[in-house]
Amino acid sequence: MRFCLFLLSHIHWLITGVAVIGIFFLTQEKYANWTRDTFQSNQKKIYSYAEMQIPNSTEKITVYKVLSEGSLVLEALFEDEGRITDRRRLVLPQSQNAFMNFKGQYTDLVLSDFDNDGTLELVAPAFDNELIPRINIFRLDPENHGFTKLGPGSTTFF
Numbered sequence: 001m002r003f004c005l006f007l008l009s010h011i012h013w014l015i016t017g018v019a020v021i022g023i024f025f026l027t028q029e030k031y032a033n034w035t036r037d038t039f040q041s042n043q044k045k046i047y048s049y050a051e052m053q054i055p056n057s058t059e060k061i062t063v064y065k066v067l068s069e070g071s072l073v074l075e076a077l078f079e080d081e082g083r084i085t086d087r088r089r090l091v092l093p094q095s096q097n098a099f100m101n102f103k104g105q106y107t108d109l110v111l112s113d114f115d116n117d118g119t120l121e122l123v124a125p126a127f128d129n130e131l132i133p134r135i136n137i138f139r140l141d142p143e144n145h146g147f148t149k150l151g152p153g154s155t156t157f158f
Helices: 002-009 011-027 029-039
Strands: 045-053 059-068 071-080 083-091 100-102 105-107 110-112 121-127 133-141 146-149
Touching (some): 071 121, 100 121
Antiparallel strands (some): 059 071, 071 083, 110 121, 133 146
């Protein structure tokens, strides 16, 4: 009984101590990473998907925007007559999902032929770690199921 009364009379010190320890863990990078990894789920979270028939082909492509182990990932499935023929995966350099306005609709993934050249483009907006918005644009190569990043430093991905 006395111990309970002691705790109740000194509860503010206990709460202050727990808060100080919590702030220390969250401000120190190695402890913050440990805390996040300990309490965060490692399951995939699907933010959105887009699917479309590949122009001049019998194949269909479905692209998923996924949060996987703290990374923002694009996963592409290629199907022909109902069976999966290829899978591709790309980890985006940004880690936080973002939205954009496309033809009056808010979306976080767009698969379309923007420039009407018969080739699909993929647009995936995201935020970097400083919450600066980035727009990732890729052009589909239907022959090898790859995507080429458009813009400065263009390279072929997945």
